[in-house]
Amino acid sequence: MAGSWDQYAQARTPRRAHNAAGASTWFNWTQYPDHGPGLEVLNPSPGAHVLDLGCGKGGNLAHVYAQGHRGVGVDVSALQVAHARTRWPHLAVVLGDAVAYLDEGEEPFDAAYSVFGAHWFTDPDLLLPAVHRRLRGVLAFSYAPLNMLSTIPRWDLEPDEWGELLDKHGFVDIEHQVIAPPAGAESGRPTTLMRAVRPEE
Template sequence: MNNLLIPNNDWDSNLYENKHAFVWQYGEDLLKLLNPKPGESILDLGCGTGQLTEKIALTGAEVLGIDSAPAMIEKARQNYPHLRFEVADARNFQVKEPIDAVFSNAALHWVKEADAAIACVHQALKSGGRFIAEFGGKGNIQAILQALYNALAAFNIPTEGLNPWYFPSIGEYATLLEKQGFDVTYAILFDRPTPLAEGEAGIANWMQMFAGTFLVGLSAEQQTQVTRAIEEYLKPTLYHKGTWTVGYRRIRIVAIKG
């Protein structure tokens, strides 16, 4: 397996586990679509700290978790030392033998080069193998993105090239899959309003965890100012009775290698 890293991919695995457990908790529904069987070979693409990888393994499947963030893989190995985890890039990975399924929860919206990721998934699967994925879709976190751009513009901070995300429509992503030889058998785009932990600090924690690329290069004081501006902008709509709720929209896909 190629161990190609994304530069500066310095995820805070403790913040992820302690404050953002919803990332894998919501992914448990996706496991039902995967429906892993004993003895199957399954790749968990973008496995994070390994919680869903372990749930797949508990079904008796042989599972490998990969993630591009070394900190995540290190934490996954600590959490589940009996399972296999490797640092690898979704855009450039290979498996030694074709596998039965590729599973991916809340990872592919970080991969702008969707064609490269889909090609790797296709190559990894046996004929008839399945690709089960969920990630941010069209309209995901729209209010937060608008607030980010507004706040940065107010401080005269350039925003070009800062957005790390890829939020496609169903039509766009299904077309990419079909072009590379997949049959898309299930696709849905749905709203999932997601409450954040830690009360009033919720959106600041979220920003620190997921939106760091927008704040790179800013002083600590500037980061605080931008975060406060975003909180003020979003509070009337996203903050209610002591809890921030993020407007997630998710795409869920099942595709079969032809």
């Protein structure tokens, strides 16, 4: 799978230097630039410890840092990780499998997210309990019916199916949002954003 993601990284254009508002970092849940909600979905407290599962080239994680939070990104693609470390050398980025990273550590996270990342391409019966063990707050992830990496298994589930899985693995306050594409978008594909909470014990 890492090889397929390296191939994807080579073909994907890096995030531009500034967005339409002139910001050098920003958060995107969708495949469309400057569209949809931002980091507020995670409701992070000041200085929160945030985990990016499938951080890619680090654009969203860079915004987490820019907003004063601590972050860790995990990705299986060496090319993606190298790009993130080169463009944003201050980021904490780990090369490896998301489930393995979660299973090997103990430090909790205040929030965790995945944008077209690990939650879409990892067996949820493996990933969700691993996230639940390390999380002390909000989990959010987005996915969309994109024509990408068709050789890699992915979990294209309906929101109610994700809801059942999140409930099964101990999450509460489960909700979803379907984000329509902006006017004039070429693909016209919506993005689904799932959000849930790992309750306090």
